[in-house]
Amino acid sequence: MLAVDGLEAGARGKPPPFIESSIEGDVQEYSWTERFEQEQACVALRNYIEDPPPKDELIEPLVIRRAVDWPALRLWNFSMIANLNLTADVWISPTFKFFYCDPVELKRFVKHWGASKAPSFKIDMLSEEAIFRMQESSNYSSIIYPGEEQYYLRVDLPDVLKEQVSFTDGPFSCLQHSSKGRPWQPGEPRLWLSQLGAISPLHYDRAQSCLVQIRGRKQMLLYDSKDASSLYPYPETHLMKRRFRVDPTAPHYEQFPKFQDAAGRQAIIEPGDMICFPRHWPHYTHSMDASISVTIRF
Helix, strand or coil: CCCCCHHHHCECCCCCCCCCCCEEEECEEEECCCHHHHHHHHHHHHCCCCCCCCCHHHCCCEEEECCCCCCHHHHCCHHHHHHHCCEEEEEEECCCECCCCCHHHHHHHHHHHCHHHCCCEEEEEEHHHHHHHCECCCCCCCCCCCCCCEEEEEEECCHHHHCCCCCCCHHHHHHCECCCCCECCCCCCEEEEECCCCEEEEECCCCCEEEEEEECCEEEEECCHHHHHHHCECCCCCCCCCEECCCCCCCCCCCCHHHHHCCEEEEEECCCCEEEECCCCCEEEEECCCEEEEEEEC
């Protein structure tokens, strides 16, 4: 195990709450170090890029253990990302829950209620300042919210970091071409950096997604897209569209009775592991340690 970096050790954190809602089991797992399981994982991954896509029930979330052995696993930590001083998108929250708010609706909300009433707020910030603001010893003043603020950092990978990852070998080699020879065209890879206890509440993505864990651990809970209505989604005109009203750590079944009919699949992702999940699958994530991840969508 790699030594804990000083800025990781010094970051504020809060143990994440227990998941109290129903769990039907674990996400299907494969080990990339086992040849037979490699072949099974490749079959599952290729379903993600077929055109036309296979039936939805054939596209399932999957975890691949020991999927990558990138230099990033040995080189990246909070101090390195701070020293690069990258321009980043940084979510600011008064709690350890970080809600993505629709930019257009957020402007309307702020106009009427003020920024400090928003669930969270995204601004541009250099990575050094964001990570220093996470520290217990930070003497920075708050930006949006009175009292203590928490921070979650996202940045498109610059070339210097792209050199330390690879999206062409390992499990990603299974995604390079569809069965009809169509080349894989992924989006830009992104780095995510968060404190212990940071929570990304239930939401869905509009694209297929893969996440590779670099530092620390994350726990994820995923729901089939067919169960989305049982999670009480916000309307498309809402500030938090693509988000859901229910909280797996505080189910409140009296208020949300249909939530009892939905059961998630859980996964704990460690450094070197990879999880892929289909578009429109609601998912909840929390950081079990100070964490760095890389995501890529397609």
